[in-house]
Amino acid sequence: MAVKPPILQPGDTIGIVTLGSPLDASVINAGIETLKNMGFKVILGKYVYAQNGLLAGTDQQRASDLMSMFENDQVKMILPTRGGVGVAGILPYLDYSVITSHPKIVSGYSDITILLNVLYQNANLITFQSLMLIDFVSGGPVYNINQFFTATSTLTSPRQIQNPSGISTVSKVQGNVTGPIVGGNLTSFVDNLGTPYEIDTKGSILLIEETHEPMNTVYRYLNHLKLAGKFDDCIGIIMGECTNCPAAYNTTYNDLINTFMTSLGKPLMSNLSTAHGTYKAAIPIGAMANLNTTNNTLTVLEPTVS
Secondary structure, three states: OOEOOOOOOOOOEEEEEOOOOOOOHHHHHHHHHHHHHOOOEEEEOOOOOOOEOOEOOOHHHHHHHHHHHHHOOOEEEEEEOOOOOOHHHHHHHOOHHHHHHOOOEEEEOOOHHHHHHHHHHHHOEOEEEOOOHHHOOOOOOHHHHHHHHHHHHOOOOOEEOOOOOOOOOEEEEOOEEEEEEEEEEHHHHHHOOOOOOOOOOOOOEEEEEEEOOOHHHHHHHHHHHHHOOHHHHOOEEEEEEEEOOOOEOOEOHHHHHHHHHHHHOOOEEEEEOOOOOOOOOOEEEOOEEEEEOOOOEEEEOOOOOO
């Protein structure tokens, strides 16, 4: 079983880091104020506001910020400001033995998902495809906040992951499988195939989501995962949203699911509210879950914090 990080409680300290692309200081500051207004203490990484071209500081600088948060006993949760690009660059500079012995809640999506899965694979830590600092804004969807705090601040178990009212998940291939959830952003995983940090889908339920890619590119990436054996290894598939992804050659995202994905023959659920969409389900990476596409349910079987 994967290690569950300690539960997040009111008054706890949240460590803010920028691990990929830089973010405007005004956006960072607004998110920090929201967290403080919610009753949390905040510690900032040294390079939170840094800019180094496409990246917020060098790979070593961003990695050192993350490690400093794991090593700080005051910090209960590590919250990236955003994703963007470049998160994989920090992976060789992390000390996974230290991370294993200092488990923390780590939440994020987009390019952060490569980190989430590597922390599960290399440090045996449950992580969360859920909110980042940019999502802590006044007037955001209540669903997102409820999902986040149910996963990180309660011991609720089992927990059924459901879309907001009026948005249905769709079971495309029927089946009933149980295993840990892995996955997240499609582009990020394809970028890391052939490296020591590629996603391990063996015996797992694989979640996929994407944003701002045309369907010919999404097809290319999905086929790459197929040829790399990632769909052979997994036991079930969840297709999240493809946000702002235009059709290509008269083929939509749903068309691609109905043809390419169903042909894989694995239990398949689609239309889960995820990550880049308006509504963001909290998906615990590494936690045991049941995907029952006969009953159209996705259930987390264990508490995801301790």
